[in-house]
Amino acid sequence: MLSRRGLMAAAGLWPLAQQLQLRAARAQPASAQAVPLRVGLLPFGTVSWEAAVITAEGLDRAEGFSLEGVRLAGSDAARIAFQGGQVDTIVSDLLWAARLRAEGRAVKFLPYSSTEGALMVPGDSALRSVADLAGKRIGVAGGALDKNWLLLRARAREKDGLDLEREARPAFGAPPLLMQKLEAGELDAALLYWTFCARLEARGFRRLIGADGIAEAFGVTGPIALLGYVFDEALLARAPEAVAGLARASSRAKRALAAGEAAWAPVRPLMAAEDEATFATLRRAFLEGIPRRNAAAERADAERLYAVLARLGGERLVGRAASLPEGLYWDGGPNG
Template sequence: MLGDAPSAKAHSEGRASPSISRRTALGLLGAAALAPTIGRARAADAATIRAGVLKFGTVNWELDTIRRLGLDSANGIRIESVQVASNDATRIAFMAGDVDVIATDLLLAARLTAEGTPVVYIPFSASEGGVMVAKDSPFKTLSDLKGKKVAVAGGPLDKSWLLLRAYAQSRDNFDLATAVEPSFGAPPLLAEMLANGQFDAGLLFWNFCARLEAKGFRTLISTEDAARAFGATGAVALIGYVFKADFAARHPEAVDGFAAASKAAKQALATSASAWDALRPLMQADDPAVFDALKRRFIDGIPNRPIAEEEADAARLYAVIAEIGGPKLVGPAKTLPKGLYWTGHAASP
């Protein structure tokens, strides 16, 4: 559980010189013996935040960087990763109070708030997927996919799928849901099937797009392309860290500390090659081309805009997605709830 914000505890350290008295030496030895205890007390004072994460999710890259660089303790927190088996399990753990924070999409954050469980949202990533096709395929636009077999990661209510449906309807006056032959499923399986030529195209999450890109696939249209067509002025972080609002109200310093640690980790990953070398085991990217593609796309998706701009663009996209997804997707939240974004000092870009 999250404790109160850590209190500062000062202690002095010294080393006996050859001329010190026996009493002083004994005192210093006693202090040295107590030093590990003091260190443990300091760690115990740090606010513990339990983060629900998938074993190989990209959130782990950032959390690992935070811990490895000591960015958690530097910001008065300790992050405890709680591994879960699926996105659904992550949300269940969050609602049950088994974890304090999860990374999820903006749509869920809005729906939870509208349904009576207010949350706060801290942008995590603006990296989005897109429609991937083989490098030598003849397809140039979404219209070219009419009648073709298209893999779609997630389900029929996936935000990227809905945004592309809205894009096709507004731009070319056709509905992807009926114009193509969509197959919904787990991203790893669909990516493999697309690579093997079992689909003509695939709408996949960004990390799977990166892996296919390294194999010679190209992006037909990205989710960001569609977002800009609806008025977004920059890349929108549709994935973010979510805390329950009552948790944030009780422990604002801890949430600020988490946001600050996240921002510092992103800065390290954006500027340090060695920070990425340490992540290779988590990335499952032995192929240098895959490693480079994952790294580039992650860095490109780091949010770096003022919260007000981020929120304004998010509200535009939310309205588009909510209209086509309807209550089944967003519940009673027809518009993006006010006050959803965490505006603590450390969370602001």
């Protein structure tokens, strides 16, 4: 077992003085009733974008809580920090949240974004369909159990009779490396996370198929937010209004970003966009992922996709949860 100090160090939280306190440009004075919520933020994650808008506009104080951003080194560090109680919430994967709940940790999931990755190819590539991938070099971010890779393999097998694992040449690696290899012509295609796809699109690359297109092959009828805020039911019991306030502030921040240029001012420095084209593609992809479906439709499609992933990835991917656990989605009420 890690010591408390070891756990904090692994999560990127030591020393605590390095926590990112998002306090600048408050639109409203602090309220004595504001409940602090510690939100995990990754260096280049879009949650930092949303948090910047929430704090710049004073949306947290307006909604009865105080957003305390905690800088974390990466996704693994964020999960360690959440499980160790060093942050109240992080944005993470629906599969991970489902696995936690199935294993006995009473967590809730609040949809954050439906923007997903895609299979990218050069703009002048001769590849036009999944069936064309036979014999091609395919970069895959996230490893052999990446959900989009599993779904792409299943789609290729069922729709095109193509076994990508055997009949193509997959190469697994970190997204930045795969992106470089695709640009250098060392890969024919690359299955990447959406921020990398957006940067490639700005440079003339195109999508062969997106995650949404892959999911449609399994009966999914609309976009699914596979990323969401994850928090414990204990937080909901302790501070239900703060959780509801975070949900409202998140929605208001997204609406502000969709409304026009002004709200992007505090976000632009966080995006590491090299040029206007990259900024525009990142902005468009982020806005396309804003959840707009009702909870019942969202969950129904999520259950369809989860069942496919559980069948393909087995316990190594989803743990003991063969289906989405009951009570996983937060319904907006004080009791979950």
